[in-house]
Amino acid sequence: MRAHKILNIPSPDITLQNKLSKELDISRVLAQILINRGITTPEEAGEFLNPDLKYLLDPYSFSQMRRAVALIKQAAQNRDRVMVFGDYDVDGLTSLALLKEAFSKIGLDVVHCLPHRTKDGYGLTRNIRCIAQEQKVKLLVTVDCGISNNEQVKELRRHDIDVIVTDHHEPAQGGLPPASAIINPKVPNSGYKYRDLAGVGVAYKLCQALSGRRSFEELDLVSLGTISDVVPLLGENRIIVKHGLARLSQTKRVGLRALIEEAGVKDRKMTSTFVSYMLGPRLNASGRMDTAEVSFDLLMSQDQAEAEGLAKIIGMHNRQRQKIENKILEEAQELIDKEVNFKEHKVIVIAKDDWHQGVLGIVASKLADRFFRPAIVISLTRDLCKGSGRSIKNFHLLHALMKCKDLLHAFGGHSHAAGLVITRENIKDFKDSINRLAGEQLCLEDLLPSLEIDMELPLSGLDRDLVRELEVLEPFGTGNPEPLFYSRNLKLKSAVRVMGRDTLKFWVTDGGSAQEVIGFRMANFKASLCNSEYFDLVYSPRLDNWQGESNIILEAKDIFFR
Numbered sequence: 001m002r003a004h005k006i007l008n009i010p011s012p013d014i015t016l017q018n019k020l021s022k023e024l025d026i027s028r029v030l031a032q033i034l035i036n037r038g039i040t041t042p043e044e045a046g047e048f049l050n051p052d053l054k055y056l057l058d059p060y061s062f063s064q065m066r067r068a069v070a071l072i073k074q075a076a077q078n079r080d081r082v083m084v085f086g087d088y089d090v091d092g093l094t095s096l097a098l099l100k101e102a103f104s105k106i107g108l109d110v111v112h113c114l115p116h117r118t119k120d121g122y123g124l125t126r127n128i129r130c131i132a133q134e135q136k137v138k139l140l141v142t143v144d145c146g147i148s149n150n151e152q153v154k155e156l157r158r159h160d161i162d163v164i165v166t167d168h169h170e171p172a173q174g175g176l177p178p179a180s181a182i183i184n185p186k187v188p189n190s191g192y193k194y195r196d197l198a199g200v201g202v203a204y205k206l207c208q209a210l211s212g213r214r215s216f217e218e219l220d221l222v223s224l225g226t227i228s229d230v231v232p233l234l235g236e237n238r239i240i241v242k243h244g245l246a247r248l249s250q251t252k253r254v255g256l257r258a259l260i261e262e263a264g265v266k267d268r269k270m271t272s273t274f275v276s277y278m279l280g281p282r283l284n285a286s287g288r289m290d291t292a293e294v295s296f297d298l299l300m301s302q303d304q305a306e307a308e309g310l311a312k313i314i315g316m317h318n319r320q321r322q323k324i325e326n327k328i329l330e331e332a333q334e335l336i337d338k339e340v341n342f343k344e345h346k347v348i349v350i351a352k353d354d355w356h357q358g359v360l361g362i363v364a365s366k367l368a369d370r371f372f373r374p375a376i377v378i379s380l381t382r383d384l385c386k387g388s389g390r391s392i393k394n395f396h397l398l399h400a401l402m403k404c405k406d407l408l409h410a411f412g413g414h415s416h417a418a419g420l421v422i423t424r425e426n427i428k429d430f431k432d433s434i435n436r437l438a439g440e441q442l443c444l445e446d447l448l449p450s451l452e453i454d455m456e457l458p459l460s461g462l463d464r465d466l467v468r469e470l471e472v473l474e475p476f477g478t479g480n481p482e483p484l485f486y487s488r489n490l491k492l493k494s495a496v497r498v499m500g501r502d503t504l505k506f507w508v509t510d511g512g513s514a515q516e517v518i519g520f521r522m523a524n525f526k527a528s529l530c531n532s533e534y535f536d537l538v539y540s541p542r543l544d545n546w547q548g549e550s551n552i553i554l555e556a557k558d559i560f561f562r
Contacts, residue, residue, distance in 0.1 A: 005558055006450040007538070009486060010036055020045055029461075030469055033454045033483050037234070049472050051239040053216060059209040063191035068164045068181035069209050071139060072108070075162075080138035081109045085124060086296075087144040087199070088117050088287035090280050094225030095143035095166070095203040097299040098218055102207045111135055114296055117287050118357050121386070122412060122419055124152040132161050142166060144199025146177065147184055148412050153177035166202045168231075169412065173402060194236045200225030201240060219244035220251045221299070227272050228280035230417075232479030241475045245270045255298040258307035259283070262315045272475040285318035288358030325359045332363055332377065342371075346438035346447060347395075349431040351378035351385065360388035361417065368392060372449050374400075374438065376420070384409055384421050391416045394446045395438060404433045451538055451557060457485045460513035467541045467552055484557060488536045496530055498523050504556070508537065516544075519556035528561050536560040 013035050020031035023042040026049075039045050047055055059065055075082050082103060086096030096112055103110040115125050123145045125131070129152070132140055139162045146153065146165035153163050154177070162180040170186050183202055185192040197205070204222045207215050223244020226237055233241055249270040251257060260266050263278040286294040294317070298310040335350045348367055355363075360377045367375035368390040374397060378387035391397035397418045401411040407430045411420040422430060462485075476482040493514050494507035502523035507516050517539065519525065529535065539554040 006445065006448050007453055007486065008450055009453040009456055012455065016040060024049070027466060027469055029455060029457065029466060030472075033470070033473065036452075036454050037480060048234075048238070051242045053214060053239060053243060055236075055239055056208075056214060057192070057194060057205075057236060059205040061191050061193065062183050062185075062205065062209075063189055064181040065183060065206070065209050068166075068183055068206060071162055071164060071180055072103070072106075072141075072210060075139045076106055076108050078138070079109060081111065081136050082139045082141065083111050083113055083132055083135065083137040085113045085115075085128065085140060085142045085145070087122065088115060088292035089144075090228035090283045090295075091199045091225040092144040093283060093287075093292060093296050093299060094221045094228075095200040096296060098200060098203050098207060098221050099141060099143055099166075100300070101218075102210060102215075106210065111137070112296075114292055116291055121410075121421070124149040126152065128152050129155045129159055129161070132156060133159065137161060139164070143203045144168070146179070147182070147187070148172040148177075150174055150177040153179050166199070166206055168197050168199050168202050169414065170398060172412070173405075196232045196235065196237055198226040198229040198231045198237070200229075201231075201237065204240070216243065217247070220247040220253065220256060223248060224256075224275055224279065224283075227275040227475075227477060228283070230276075230478050233272065233475055233477035234479040238475070238480065241272065241477070245272065245275075245475060248275075253299070254304055254307045255301040255310065258301075258304075258311035259298060259314065261308075262311040272477045276477075281321075282314050282318045285321045286314050288356075289317040289320050289324075321359060321362075324356050325362050328355050328359060328363050328377075329366060331355075332367060336367075336371075342373075345431075345435055346373055346442050347400075347431075347434050348373060348375040349378070349427070349434065350376075351380050351387070351427055353380045355379040357386050360386070361390065361419070364388050364390040365417075373442075373447050376434070378420075378422065378427060380424060383423075385424055385427070387420045387422060389413075389418050389420065391418075392446065395442060400434055400437050403437055404430055407433060451484060452481070453486045453538065454483045455485055457487055458513075459487045459490060459508070459510040459515060462513070462515065462541055462552060464543065464550060464552060467543055468550075470541070471543075482540045484538060484540055486536065486538050489534050490537055491534060492529060496526050498526060504529075508554075515541075515552055515554050517554045517556050519559075522556060522559070525559050529559065532561045534562045536562075 012032055016035055017028040017031040021028045024045055034045050039048050084096055084099045086092040100110055100112050141164045143166050147167040147169050156163050157178055164181045165179040166183045185195045185197055200222050223241045226241055231237055265274050265278055283295045286292055294313055301307040332350055340348055357379050364375045364377045374391040374395050376387050376389035378385050389397050396415045398413050398415055401418055407426045409421040413419055470483055490508040490510055493509040496506040502521045504519040504522045507514055538558040539556050541552055541554050543550045544553040
């Protein structure tokens with residue numbers, strides 16, 4: 001059998017399967033999938049399968065939440081001006097919209113500041129104190145940033161401007177900023193049990209504390225930012241997204257309705273996939289190509305004509321982004337062919353003059369997926385060069401950058417996504433240094449593509465009831481992927497059709513049962529399929545609703561020929 005990818009198939013836990021199946025009245029297949037997700041007790045499984053809003057955690061369990069709320073209420077009482085400072089990605093934009101709306105509702109004099117991706121970079125801008133003083137701001141609240149901006153926070157405080165930092169990033173090695181209050185589940189002694197909130201999730205907890213209620217109507221924005229930031233869709237995030245997607249499908253926000261229509265998903269059941277691939281990239285596009293103010297204005301718009309106009313601009317920016325991204329991908333591939341020795345380089349580090357900084361992260365992500373190793377893409381300029389990196393499962397990118405900090409002007413991010421600023425002269429030494437680290441940490445298996453299979457299943461074990469039951473696992477995303485199954489010894493039962501965009505459609509059988517299969521971008525498998533007597537299939541099953549009938553269709557992820 002020719003293996004395209006490493007298959008990781010967990011050993012079935014029959015005893016635990018039976019226990020969960022019996023106590024929760026679910027199939028053993030669903031029980032095993034829950035076990036694979038680390039859910040091993042009936043109580044955990046019950047909460048996962050029924051992510052009720054009542055399970056949302058108390059926002060006041062954040063150790064400094066009362067201080068933050070007191071500062072905001074004091075500003076309202078004193079009629080002080082408050083500034084909300086956000087980030088230019090979807091997580092930051094939704095956080096900014098959420099807090100500005102909430103502050104306005106309680107009568108605060110509120111303004112916002114949104115940095116420019118290329119001109120200002122990530123986090124509090126160096127001249128933020130001047131900006132705040134010019135606008136007579138007495139309290140500044142950050143969203144989705146601030147935890148690493150020690151100097152800027154220190155300067156604001158020196159000039160009698162209170163600062164509340166709401167963020168979800170790991171703090172820098174230099175310690176916490178001297179903020180008036182910090183709301184971040186990742187800082188020491190935060191008091192909050194759930195670490196994986198997105199920036200908008202943290203902002204939402206502040207809104208909850210401020211209003212004294214759960215504020216369900218805002219979950220359309222919260223789910224949009226949470227999914228777009230690719231945080232695990234488990235625990236509190238699962239609750240937020242499950243209910244937020246339902247609200248997003250019926251959102252009353254004029255701007256979101258215009259965005260959904262522009263993306264071509266109007267009147268569709270909203271899913272995490274639609275957000276990840278249709279809505280999120282569009283909202284991000286304006287900040288990548290021009291200014292994120294366009295997307296922010298769309299989120300805040302209350303005028304139909306204005307919203308439709310902004311949505312069209314965002315659509316145009318998204319098409320521009322795709323064009324530039326494809327060009328840089330081609331140039332990146334040419335550089336990799338010339339410069340990267342895959343026997344020596346476990347981390348791809350490439351740089352070229354004047355690559356558009358707005359799409360570096362997307363390009364790095366696609367290269368990491370294509371070559372199954374960390375990728376860092378740098379745009380060369382005369383002075384300080386900016387880069388963006390994406391990583392793989394067993395390589396903590398932020399920790400690696402920390403160990404290379406002497407070669408970097410600035411850096412920040414997460415385990416799998418980070419940004420950096422570096423001088424042109426240091427790039428070669430940085431490339432050597434991070435590859436030495438990767439050589440010590442990564443083995444050959446880490447650099448091979450793999451599939452996490454949930455269960456080996458005979459084709460005859462699939463029926464509509466099981467596939468319908470699996471829908472309770474939605475929404476799918478990081479930490480809770482769509483279930484993958486593995487069926488052996490299948491045969492073709494129909495001709496193999498090649499459709500648009502290299503898509504295959506065909507029927508398979510195990511001798512007792514037959515199912516339809518669709519394989520996106522798998523046209524290169526046609527000849528092998530037609531010439532093989534038996535093959536094995538890795539797939540996700542779903543119900544295909546057509547003309548009132550629900551039929552099973554298997555989305556192929558890989559095919560193994562005997």
